[in-house]
Amino acid sequence: MWHKDILGAVGNTPLVRINRLATGLPCTLLAKVESFNPGASLKDRIAVVMVEKAEARGDLKPGGTIVEGTSGNTGAGLALVAIAKGYRCICTTTTKQSQEKIDVLEALGAEVVICPNDVDADDPRSYYSVARRLAEETPNAFYMNQYDNLDNTKAHYLTTGPEIWAQTEGKITHLFSGAGTGGTISGIARYLKEQNPSIRVIGVDPFGSLYHKYFHTGEVDMNEIHPYLTEGAGEDIMAKNMDFDLVDDYTRVNDKQTMQMARRLAREEGIFAGQSSGLAVAGTLQWLRAHEASLTANHLAVVILPDSGFRYLRKTYNDDWMREHGLL
Numbered sequence: 001m002w003h004k005d006i007l008g009a010v011g012n013t014p015l016v017r018i019n020r021l022a023t024g025l026p027c028t029l030l031a032k033v034e035s036f037n038p039g040a041s042l043k044d045r046i047a048v049v050m051v052e053k054a055e056a057r058g059d060l061k062p063g064g065t066i067v068e069g070t071s072g073n074t075g076a077g078l079a080l081v082a083i084a085k086g087y088r089c090i091c092t093t094t095t096k097q098s099q100e101k102i103d104v105l106e107a108l109g110a111e112v113v114i115c116p117n118d119v120d121a122d123d124p125r126s127y128y129s130v131a132r133r134l135a136e137e138t139p140n141a142f143y144m145n146q147y148d149n150l151d152n153t154k155a156h157y158l159t160t161g162p163e164i165w166a167q168t169e170g171k172i173t174h175l176f177s178g179a180g181t182g183g184t185i186s187g188i189a190r191y192l193k194e195q196n197p198s199i200r201v202i203g204v205d206p207f208g209s210l211y212h213k214y215f216h217t218g219e220v221d222m223n224e225i226h227p228y229l230t231e232g233a234g235e236d237i238m239a240k241n242m243d244f245d246l247v248d249d250y251t252r253v254n255d256k257q258t259m260q261m262a263r264r265l266a267r268e269e270g271i272f273a274g275q276s277s278g279l280a281v282a283g284t285l286q287w288l289r290a291h292e293a294s295l296t297a298n299h300l301a302v303v304i305l306p307d308s309g310f311r312y313l314r315k316t317y318n319d320d321w322m323r324e325h326g327l328l
């Protein structure tokens with residue numbers, strides 16, 4: 001059996017039990033390890049679906065150009081789709097993202113435009129604005145817009161959610177996920193709650209993002225926003241893919257907890273994952289330990305690990321970088 005191209009290898013990622021890190025917890029904790037996708041992150045899933053839907057609507061025509069603003073992983077997924085389907089791919093990203101992510105985009109033939117990180121989202125220099133402008137200026141181009149394009153959520157509703165349901169034989173009771181665009185948490189949560197409405201969904205946010213406070217107070221408080229190091233998770237805009245109605249609780253962790261947990265995942269579980277995976281696991285363990293009294297051996301929690309540690313070799317997995325940022 002073979003795939004007709006690399007896109008056939010997207011999805012069907014493993015679900016792996018967390019052992020040492022979950023010591024003492026009454027319930028079982030499983031991790032959905034999304035680095036097994038060909039572009040090494042869960043964003044391959046949305047790249048495939050967003051492009052297929054854009055083609056079906058006629059927004060993207062043969063020989064056209066895919067344009068996206070990305071922290072790196074969506075760009076890698078779109079670059080793979082562009083190769084398989086014969087499109088040009090232009091990605092805007094920010095100075096915050098790791099060099100590894102930019103190297104991957106270029107290795108996969110994407111054209112990369114690096115924009116400043118410390119400007120407002122609606123500033124014409126921001127990576128959101130530049131992507132929008134490039135899509136307007138380039139003939140036969142389509143701006144994918146993973147923030148507000150609901151095909152992002154649909155991809156996880158169609159693939160990640162059903163995979164988790166099948167892999168746990170319908171026994172999942174708690175889902176934990178970070179959120180950037182919100183596509184991952186919203187898509188998986190929607191599918192799982194349709195199967196079993198009593199499944200609890202818990203979001204994990206980095207300090208510096210809007211979402212945690214919005215969930216708990218209903219207020220979009222721009223004072224909450226401050227720069228943080230964790231890439232991919234959290235947001236300084238309210239993305240349309242983020243559906244708070246599907247989320248039951250929200251917890252948050254800081255950069256130090258995030259980076260240290262990513263390193264522990266590697267050393268104690270052999271799971272070499274990215275920063276937002278460290279964030280998700282740190283938040284999961286914090287929440288599960290705080291709710292330990294209400295948990296039993298029948299509870300089954302799943303946490304989403306979005307990408308690979310290889311994207312952060314010169315950051316989280318480099319002692320000098322960790323020391324420089326006071327994270328060790």
Ligand SMILES: Cc1ncc(COP(=O)(O)O)c(C=O)c1O
Pocket residue numbers: 071072073074178179180181182183184185231232233274276277306307
């Ligand atoms: C590394 C990483 N983790 C987590 C996320 C968040 O996933 P979502 O955008 O589906 O909320 C992203 C999104 O950009 C990401 O790049």
